[in-house]
Amino acid sequence: MAGGSDAGCWGKFLAGSAGGVRFKEIGGKLIVLFAIFINGLLYGGTYALLAVGFALVFGVAKIVNMAHTGFYMMSAYLIFIGVSVLGYPLIVAVLLTVVGAGLIGVIAYRLFLDRIKEHETAVMIVSVGLALLIQELLLLFFGGHYKAIPPFIHGFITISDQQVSYQSILAIVVSAVALLVVWFLLSKTMLGIAIRAAAEDREAASLMGFNVGRISMIIMGISVVLAAVASSVAASIFTIFPTMWLHPLVIVLAAVILGGLGSIKGSVIGALILGFAESIVVLTVPKGGYLGGVVSLCIMIVILMIRPEGLFGITFEEERL
Amino acid sequence: MQKHKASWMYSWAACLLGFLAVLIFSSPGLAKEEEVVKVGVVAAIKHMMGQQTWAGAEMAAEEINAAGGIKVGGKTYKIELVKADSNEWASISDAVGAMERVITLDKVKMVMGGYRSEAVLAMQDVAAEYKTIYFSIGAGHSQIALRLVQDYEKYKYWFRGGKPQSLYGGIVGIAVVDMVANKFKKELGIEKPKVAMIAEKVLWADETLKFMKMMCEKKLGLEVVYVTQPSNASNDLRVELNAAKASGAHILIHLVSGPVGVAFGRQWGSLKIPLAAVGYNAEAMKKEYWKTTEGLCEYEALVDYVSSAAVNERSVKFWKNYEKKYNDYPMECALSYNHLYQWKESVEKAGTFDADKVIVELLKNRFEGPGGVYRYEPKDAKFPHDLVWAPDGASTYGIQWRKGEKKTIWPDGNALTWFGDPRWKGIRFKGTVDYAFPPWVVDYWKKNK
């Protein structure tokens, strides 16, 4: 009984060597670089999918949609319901979720956001309300339990003594493909031209005969679909629970701001930077692993101090403060 | 258009009013014939811990009421439980408010609940202010008991429900590590297995981490080669697990809960990380964990508060009834069951609900139930009103996931020689099994000796 409770004894010990072992000593630099690479791509890819959706909605509809990661969480739960409650095969559940989440996004846009979008702040708060509503409904029906959805592929591959699950590779590939599809959509299709026109100048686009209202609605659908895609590949790696929207929200906001509000390219690059930053911190400062998010935010502030409009944002020189 | 909008609003208003009416009528205000005594459960009712606390209390209350109730001063009282959402993960002031409400409005005689250390400290203050007996359930920080050393008269109304993980969980955790290390020696011929540690960055894990690291190095003579502390909101441990493997360790001590807990089980099993996992994982205690991890958690060994093995008569019955009624395994927080019984017995001995007199009896009380023997450290102890530790006290157990079930692996009948505690010699409950290595660990270490 006595040995353990002696606080003074472990006080001395703490002062000594509780620090983490440096990576150099245990694995060699190659492993670190490789792990940073894989992890950075995984985090960065997921964040990029979310950030692009957020940036599109902001660019076209001029709505700061704080519920964006709420939709990401909702999709994860929809897949969970499909697989664990209704017993569908995973692929069916994912397809249903992607379609269903897109529809819910459009409906939410028509019902809640579209009506009051002239009031910039009110619409932001309504979107916070939406995210809270999703969270509270999930809490009510599922409680604060931690759930998981099964991966598409089980198993792993060993690369230079690192065990990488197939699912992470799949997640990276799917994020990349989804981003390419978005890029194709924006640059090569008529809809893409309309979207970019509306993002550039709403009034001019309206005058040119584009239905900006409808474009905004479609964009909202696309953005939620992207969130659902992100959650279908990433959520089976992560754990799902009703407050899981908060951390990605902060990172997504930081990524979008970092890249420059409204810039699609900027948001992807911002997300990758933050994804890599997070994985570097976790890997090189093991004891400070919990500081991953904090470091990302510090990077954001520093970059904004140098370039207040973000990396790829545009401001007119005379409007600078 | 305007008119249309207005009619919309009226219908909304009508809905809201109707809803409030439902609320008011749904509240229990019916007169009861028999004498009742109210007991408050101020818990995070939407979370696993709160649900377990409520379930444990409910079981005890039903059993006590079925057996006639509490007999005090010639009268019998039925127990009525009052539920309040402490909402402590979102707001501390909510927890304080809920506590005050059940004490002042519902006039409860005793309160159970509280998990987040910050909330328990605040609730302890409320209990002191209203002189109401309060069992905190889940917060394991030793500081909470030290307040009694400073001002016993003020804070004596508090009793610790859960056991501080840092000490009790830590000692049993080290006992299991010792067991596994010996097995490495015997079966795989590895003389000095190395240890890696993953602990989430929260208070209880911090304390336990320091304690277990010191014990590994000083008492067991095992080298700790890797320590990492991910955020408690992190839900991905692949990097940490790979780093632990790269460090060349054999045993992986993990101190996790919540999202990190689920991530650990799934990723350790699916990546087949060749380290024997031993530790404390709040999620892994749930029955649902097997399903959540798709069985990948098999062979994970951990410290648990309730054992399915035959610890005593009541504990076997409790486990069976609980599993049948709630389709879950009872965990630490379900031991509110014990506290309600302890309180009931003390009230009957004292012959009054008066808190000061009940406290005197509570300190003398000895209750054998799930989780071992429950009795409290006296006023002048180092940590007053903490549970006395096993063997003749509350105990924690080593368990391992095997084929969808939690099997008890510790106590295994050996004395804790490294700890200088011979009392454990020969204690091995019926239903205990031997620890088994995950097959991939055996394969890996046979290959890479």
Added chain:
Amino acid sequence: MINYFRLWYRYFQVEVLSIPSRVIALIFFIVIGALPFFTQSPQVLRILILAGIYAIYAVSWDLLAGHTGQISLGHGLFFAVTGYIAALLNLHLGFGPWLTIPIGALCAVVVGLIVGIPALRLRGFYLALVTLAFPIILTGIIFIYPDFTGGELGLFGISRLSPSRLTDTYIVYVVMLFSVFIMYKLTDATSKFVRTGLVFQAIREDEISARKSGINTVKYKLLAYSVSAFFAGIAGGMYAHFLKIMGPSTLELTFSFQAVLWAIFGGMGTIYGAVVGVYTLFPFMEVLRFFPLGDEIRGVLFASVLIIILLFMPEGIGVWVRDKIEITCPRCKEINIARRKRCRICNAQLRLDDQSS
């Protein structure tokens, strides 16, 4: 002497009694102040105290975001900084609340100035999202030095605000009255004594033009940050001394969002809106908890009420009500009760489309 009182009464009649919103405000403050005479249930007093504290907190957000346009999503930072400073001073140096809260609030001003520096170059959503980062960074710092800050456990054993809850209630009440009044006056764009209100609004509407008109916007923005941080700090200090515990929960994102929710719910950029928001939403949520069913679904209800109210009253509930009961004279800009046809001061026709007169 009597004439003097008569003059005051006359002033009171013109400036308060004939303007419905001011009458409502007056009645409201009297009722709040008199409530403890009727019930001293600790529950009611608790709600009053917390509502008072949160009102200062929400109003201080409104001063910064609603009036000056510096939208802050991390306002909990100022609240928490003072709470922590007050707790540390109280625990280590034994200072009483009368000393710890003002010192803590001054520290919050310093923090406000530090946060204000990025604000000099950023605006709009860029600024909003940068401010969101600060509480998270401070949480990280608190977790790095748990010995000093209490880490996750927080600091406890802080002394009470005052010996009894009743006096607590009145201290908070009086502080709330003064704070709200000062902030109201500072942001009053029509004020003849201070020009901050006008300047703040100019900065919100068009900062570049304001600067071109020779206003030192840097000075005024930093001023807005300091004032806002100071009052949020006062609220945070009282919170720490009332709960007697100060932990990192006030730095969480949801707590910072609370201020925004309350202020926008009541009406942004109006000061009184934030007070209305707090005093309607907060007690509503607390009262819900008295019912078992309400306790279960209060989260869902909170979110639904928030969304519905903002859908129909996107300007906030306070502004919506005020628009229904008041009308501003188009000629002399004096406020009139809505049922009047002609202005009470200059007799101008109030509604141009009104054909009946």
